[in-house]
Amino acid sequence: MHSTAKSATSGALVGIADLFDAHRKFLWGLSYRLTGSAADADDIVQETFVRAMERPPDDTSQPWRPWLVRVALNLGRDLLRRRRRRSYVGPWLPAPIETGDEASPPTFEPVVDGEHTTEGRYDLLESVSFAFLLALEALTPQQRAVLLLRDVFDYSVRDTAAALGLTEPNVKTTHHRARAAMRDYDRARCVPTRALQEQTREVLAQFMSSLLSGDVPTIEAMLAESVRGLSDGGGEFFAARKPLIGRQRVLRFHWNIWRRRMAEARFAARIINGLPAVVGQFVTGKPGEPPRVVFRCDIDGAGRIVALHSVVATRKLTGVDFASLAV
Numbered sequence: 229m230h231s232t233a234k235s236a237t238s239g240a241l242v243g244i245a246d247l248f249d250a251h252r253k254f255l256w257g258l259s260y261r262l263t264g265s266a267a268d269a270d271d272i273v274q275e276t277f278v279r280a281m282e283r284p285p286d287d288t289s290q291p292w293r294p295w296l297v298r299v300a301l302n303l304g305r306d307l308l309r310r311r312r313r314r315s316y317v318g319p320w321l322p323a324p325i326e327t328g329d330e331a332s333p334p335t336f337e338p339v340v341d342g343e344h345t346t347e348g349r350y351d352l353l354e355s356v357s358f359a360f361l362l363a364l365e366a367l368t369p370q371q372r373a374v375l376l377l378r379d380v381f382d383y384s385v386r387d388t389a390a391a392l393g394l395t396e397p398n399v400k401t402t403h404h405r406a407r408a409a410m411r412d413y414d415r416a417r418c419v420p421t422r423a424l425q426e427q428t429r430e431v432l433a434q435f436m437s438s439l440l441s442g443d444v445p446t447i448e449a450m451l452a453e454s455v456r457g458l459s460d461g462g463g464e465f466f467a468a469r470k471p472l473i474g475r476q477r478v479l480r481f482h483w484n485i486w487r488r489r490m491a492e493a494r495f496a497a498r499i500i501n502g503l504p505a506v507v508g509q510f511v512t513g514k515p516g517e518p519p520r521v522v523f524r525c526d527i528d529g530a531g532r533i534v535a536l537h538s539v540v541a542t543r544k545l546t547g548v549d550f551a552s553l554a555v
Contacts, residue, residue, distance in 0.1 A: 244281045247292055252277075254293070255300050257352070261376050262304040263311075264322040264361045266547030272307070276300045297391050301373050308369035317463030319471055321539050322361040324500045324522040325547035327353060331422040332502070349379040353502045354419050358537060359526060361501075363413035370394075371406035378403050418526060420502030429497065429504040431527050436495070436506060439486045444479070451475045452532040457482065462541030465518040478536060489513070494553045500524060509553040520550055 252273055259269035276299045285295045332353045354360055355376070364372050373392055377383040378399075383391065389399045418424070431450065438446040457478040461467030472478045492511045497504055505524035513519060518540035526535040539545065 244277060247280060247296070248277050251293055251296050255296060257356075258297065258376065258381065259300055259304050260323075260325065261355055261361070261364075261380065262301070262372060263307055264364070265544070266323045266325050267543050268304075268307055268323075270546070272300050272303045275303055294387075294390065298393070301391055305369040305373060308372065312369075318461055318467055318469045319458040320365070321458055321460035321537055321544070322358055322501065323544040323547055324505065324524070324539055325356065326549065327356065327499050327502050329499060330502075331425055332419045333421070351419075352380065354417070355380045357418055357420055357502045358524065359413065359418035363410055366409050367406050371402055371409065374399055374402045375406040375410070379407075424527075425499070425503055427531060428525065428527055431531055431533060432504055432506060432525055433497070435525070435533065436486075439483070440490055442487070444483070447479055447483070448475060450533055451478060452528060452534045455533055455535065457536045457538075459538040460541055460544060461518065462544065464542060465540050466516045467518075467538070467540060482536065489517070496553060498548070500548070507548055507550065507553065509550050520545055522548055 255273050255276060256269050259272040260266060263269060263272070276296055279299055280292070280296065285292075330353060332351050350360065364375070367375065370392070374388060374394075377388045377391060378385075385396050385399050385403075388394075388403075389396045392399070394402070435447065435450055438444075438450070453475055454473065455475055455478050457468065457472035459467035459481075468481060472481050489510060492513070493508045494511070495506055495508045498507050499505075500507070500522060501524075503524065503526075505522055508521045508523065510517070510519050510521075520540065520542075522537075522539045522545065524537050525533045526537075528534050
């Protein structure tokens with residue numbers, strides 16, 4: 229009897245391991261886009277499979293993915309609600325992740341009778357870009373989930389309703405409101421095409437080179453007049469507690485930090501969330517100074533920098549490999 233129970237337990241664990249291998253990547257991608265956090269996505273996926281092991285669905289003969297998605301979405305929405313109730317120290321930025329040498333296609337959004345169709349509205353790479361994830365912050369947790377399922381993962385209204393426990397009319401209303409909240413983003417989309425990647429790489433390299441050489445006029449010329457600088461230290465390290473707006477304020481902040489710490493850092497260029505970024509690790513530092521950073525920018529059509537982002541909070545950097553920068 230004991231041997232039979234042990235065998236059954238072993239078989240169940242093997243089954244969960246197979247489920248994990250088959251569905252982990254999809255669930256992680258969904259959870260990351262829902263929360264904007266690699267660490268939170270890790271936790272959601274882990275908890276989803278814990279629940280699959282402890283409280284599986286009644287009918288395990290049916291495909292598992294709809295059930296797993298439903299559990300992950302419930303966990304993600306609960307997490308977003310808790311996050312909104314807590315105060316965050318300083319500006320919030322998405323957790324950077326490495327996306328490798330890929331690019332969005334130069335054309336997207338099929339158009340039918342003058343209207344964009346759901347299919348292909350946002351491709352998978354665009355939907356992990358900083359611009360897209362920051363735009364999602366204006367949505368409620370439910371709107372965010374509906375938009376991702378409908379416009380990124382191409383779920384039908386019926387499947388979206390089943391995944392979120394909503395009625396189909398509710399899905400349609402929520403989807404309409406979510407798209408309305410994304411209109412500003414849609415008007416100035418930042419799709420990580422190969423051309424934008426190359427242009428961003430050149431701009432970022434010139435910006436860092438100008439900082440190193442002390443070429444202030446060049447840096448000023450590279451910044452848009454209304455440029456925004458955001459630093460996410462999560463209250464853990466020294467960082468700007470409010471958004472920096474305007475060329476002079478952004479220039480002064482980055483000049484003071486980078487000019488002092490560049491000599492003690494090792495840098496590498498990586499593709500982060502679809503666009504080039506600088507990954508840095510500092511050899512030394514004073515108390516309160518971050519040991520690691522991901523530094524990135526967004527540019528406008530003229531190639532001017534409109535946003536500079538620095539992510540230094542430890543929990544935000546779990547999706548980036550710093551091992552190659554080790555001293």
